Amino acid sequence: MLISANTYTFAGSTGISRMAQITSIESLVLKSVQEIVLKLYQTQVEETALQIQETRKEFEGDLTVVVFPLLKYSRKTAEATATDLGNALLSSCPIVEKFNVIKGFLNLVIGREFWAGFLQESAFDGTFGTTGISETSPTVMIEYSSPNTNKPLHLGHIRNNLLGYSLSQILSANGNRVIKVNLVNDRGIHICKSMLAWKLFGNGETPASSGKKGDHLVGDYYVRFDQEYKKEMETLSHQGMSAEDAARKAPLMLQAQEMLRLWEARDPEVLQLWTTMNGWVYQGFETTYRELGVSFDHIYYESQTYLSGKQIVAEGLEKGIFEKRPDGSVWCDLTGDGLDEKLLLRSDGTSVYMTQDIGTACQRFAQYPIDRHIYVVGNEQNYHFQVLTLILGKLGYAWARNIQHMSYGMVELPSGKMKSREGTVVDADDLIEEMVQTARDMAQELGKLDGYTPEQARRIYDIIGKGALKYFILKVDPRKNMMFDPRESIDFNGNTGPFVQYSYARIRSVLRKSAEAGISAETGNQVPGDTARLLNDKELSLTKMLYRYPRVVREAGNTLSPALLANYVYELAKEYNQFYHDFPILKEADQDIRALRLALSEYTASVIESAMSLMGIEVPERM
RNA sequence: GGUCCCGUAGCUCAGUUGGAUAGAGCAACAGCCUUCUAAGCUGUGGGUCGUGGGUUCGAUUCCCGCCGGGAUCACCA
Numbered sequence: 286m287l288i289s290a291n292t293y294t295f296a297g298s299t300g301i302s303r304m305a306q307i308t309s310i311e312s313l314v315l316k317s318v319q320e321i322v323l324k325l326y327q328t329q330v331e332e333t334a335l336q337i338q339e340t341r342k343e344f345e346g347d348l349t350v351v352v353f354p355l356l357k358y359s360r361k362t363a364e365a366t367a368t369d370l371g372n373a374l375l376s377s378c379p380i381v382e383k384f385n386v387i388k389g390f391l392n393l394v395i396g397r398e399f400w401a402g403f404l405q406e407s408a409f410d411g412t413f414g415t416t417g418i419s420e421t422s423p424t425v426m427i428e429y430s431s432p433n434t435n436k437p438l439h440l441g442h443i444r445n446n447l448l449g450y451s452l453s454q455i456l457s458a459n460g461n462r463v464i465k466v467n468l469v470n471d472r473g474i475h476i477c478k479s480m481l482a483w484k485l486f487g488n489g490e491t492p493a494s495s496g497k498k499g500d501h502l503v504g505d506y507y508v509r510f511d512q513e514y515k516k517e518m519e520t521l522s523h524q525g526m527s528a529e530d531a532a533r534k535a536p537l538m539l540q541a542q543e544m545l546r547l548w549e550a551r552d553p554e555v556l557q558l559w560t561t562m563n564g565w566v567y568q569g570f571e572t573t574y575r576e577l578g579v580s581f582d583h584i585y586y587e588s589q590t591y592l593s594g595k596q597i598v599a600e601g602l603e604k605g606i607f608e609k610r611p612d613g614s615v616w617c618d619l620t621g622d623g624l625d626e627k628l629l630l631r632s633d634g635t636s637v638y639m640t641q642d643i644g645t646a647c648q649r650f651a652q653y654p655i656d657r658h659i660y661v662v663g664n665e666q667n668y669h670f671q672v673l674t675l676i677l678g679k680l681g682y683a684w685a686r687n688i689q690h691m692s693y694g695m696v697e698l699p700s701g702k703m704k705s706r707e708g709t710v711v712d713a714d715d716l717i718e719e720m721v722q723t724a725r726d727m728a729q730e731l732g733k734l735d736g737y738t739p740e741q742a743r744r745i746y747d748i749i750g751k752g753a754l755k756y757f758i759l760k761v762d763p764r765k766n767m768m769f770d771p772r773e774s775i776d777f778n779g780n781t782g783p784f785v786q787y788s789y790a791r792i793r794s795v796l797r798k799s800a801e802a803g804i805s806a807e808t809g810n811q812v813p814g815d816t817a818r819l820l821n822d823k824e825l826s827l828t829k830m831l832y833r834y835p836r837v838v839r840e841a842g843n844t845l846s847p848a849l850l851a852n853y854v855y856e857l858a859k860e861y862n863q864f865y866h867d868f869p870i871l872k873e874a875d876q877d878i879r880a881l882r883l884a885l886s887e888y889t890a891s892v893i894e895s896a897m898s899l900m901g902i903e904v905p906e907r908m
Numbered sequence: 909g910g911u912c913c914c915g916u917a918g919c920u921c922a923g924u925u926g927g928a929u930a931g932a933g934c935a936a937c938a939g940c941c942u943u944c945u946a947a948g949c950u951g952u953g954g955g956u957c958g959u960g961g962g963u964u965c966g967a968u969u970c971c972c973g974c975c976g977g978g979a980u981c982a983c984c985a
Contacts, residue, residue, distance in 0.1 A: 363965090777947055
């Protein structure tokens with residue numbers, strides 16, 4: 286459809302050349318093998334039946350053809366088959382320089398000319414590895430963040446936001462038109478709880494009067510409600526009431542429910558309070574979003590969309606897709622799909638979470654030409670999204686199949702699970718500040734930024750602290766639960782964001798010095814004509830790693846996994862650091878070799894910057 | 909109880925559509941700064957891939973059972 290699986294553009298938008306549009310070496314070899322098998326064994330094999338993979342490090346070669354599946358056609362031993370194939374490839378496939386056979390594995394060495402050509406023809410300018418938008422680019426809506434307005438954001442939200450933003454970047458880089466949306470849950474009983482507590486115990490406190498960040502202030506009253514509510518329940522049970530009754534009949538709970546009724550009846554006083562307190566929260570959220578570097582193209586509020594699902598449910602009821610019970614509640618029977626029955630409207634006619642999501646989905650697909658809709662929501666809601674798509678399908682919406690739940694795992698702490706009410710959450714703002722603080726302490730201890738103005742230094746602490754946090758979270762496979770150990774997250778060595786950033790900063794330093802010395806323009810580094818001859822082993826393996834980048838970007842898009850980029854960029858930085866350690870760059874006497882190393886350095890920096898930006902991580906010029 | 913997810917080094921994690929002797933980081937120990945940033949580089953030790961079967965040329969990967977952990981099945985969102 287959009288891009289064929291095996292091709293991509295070497296050069297950016299400009300450099301059209303003989304190699305500008307080339308097929309990857311894998312598909313090239315694949316085709317050759319197909320032809321050879323047809324010729325030698327008179328058999329037409331499917332591409333999927335052929336196995337070509339990257340050669341493992343401990344063997345010589347770049348690509349490996351696994352010949353076991355071909356033995357039934359060749360009717361020879363694995364070694365003989367592999368050797369036949371190898372010889373045939375040598376003559377038919379010019380990029381194959383030599384081969385070796387170990388057991389049933391045919392290891393192919395790709396010639397140096399190919400790698401040199403790759404370096405010469407590619408535009409390492411930030412577009413490398415990415416696919417631009419075209420006429421036929423699909424539109425992808427991606428919902429993430431989706432906070433409640435009764436408490437500040439915590440570590441769990443951070444994972445959601447970082448994933449959501451990174452996925453938008455990755456999908457954009459894969460030639461999609463991405464629309465980032467946020468659905469703010471700004472109404473409901475939990476919102477009323479903090480409103481009520483503020484009204485009863487707040488004494489008119491405002492963010493301005495107390496100096497508190499708005500979302501934190503409101504969150505404090507949410508906690509306060511819970512404390513006071515518990516006290517009431519205790520009193521009631523001392524008076525002989527059952528725990529269940531106490532929970533239901535505590536005055537605070539009744540008052541909160543009354544407040545929700547008034548809100549739905551658009552009581553002016555309640556609406557006023559609601560508008561004011563939500564306003565505080567939004568200001569707080571805005572700050573946190575800005576600090577995290579995430580953004581949205583459109584923000585939906587549940588207060589504006591929660592009614593829209595009711596109409597659709599009513600229509601479904603008429604068509605007999607749903608059923609009404611004697612008490613007036615409306616249900617969807619999913620027992621035929623192996624699930625339970627699902628409530629869609631309460632007996633009092635009010636809507637539930639599912640009703641709202643049905644409504645917003647319909648609204649969005651009507652409003653935008655969406656080809657695909659991704660919800661970045663925790664795996665605790667797997668059931669919800671399974672039901673949502675099923676119901677939309679039953680309602681006859683063909684686009685229901687274009688809905689995808691990007692289900693990510695929970696963040697756990699060494700102390701166990703995070704629970705808002707028990708105060709065991711890691712607050713988002715606190716965490717960000719701590720990481721930036723740590724970056725500062727460490728930089729000062731190492732004397733890294735001597736000579737920088739305080740503003741410049743602060744900017745860099747910011748980049749490093751946030752880089753550490755983002756990388757720590759994004760490097761884990763999003764589908765899996767992850768452990769967040771604060772002590773470990775603050776480590777800036779090894780497989781961490783700062784390690785990658787440091788590698789970048791060091792390259793930039795070399796490039797600055799080379800520009801100062803007039804050796805080359807900072808962006809004008811080009812590999813020399815006889816690169817194929819000059820490349821040493823380390824430079825060659827660095828080149829091969831750069832070559833892999835476009836594939837990694839695609840794979841990250843296909844699997845919706847920023848972790849692939851993190852793993853890749855870490856490997857790349859490690860590879861470069863070894864090269865940097867082992868070979869002089871500016872001090873290299875041979876001008877051609879020096880030019881080659883400068884170019885490789887610049888290309889590496891460019892790919893690091895690109896990969897990191899797809900994760901929403903900035904890189905510093907110095908650190 | 910039904911459905912679903914997870915189990916890889918002491919800890920945190922990688923491990924491509926099934927492929928060769930299962931890899932990193934942290935932690936521990938030992939080296940490398942008169943040379944482009946040592947937030948770096950190099951080396952050592954560390955594993956019955958939870959467990960028992962099955963599928964096949966080959967299983968950490970696919971299927972089944974069991975053990976252990978988690979999520980969910982609300983007139984909460």
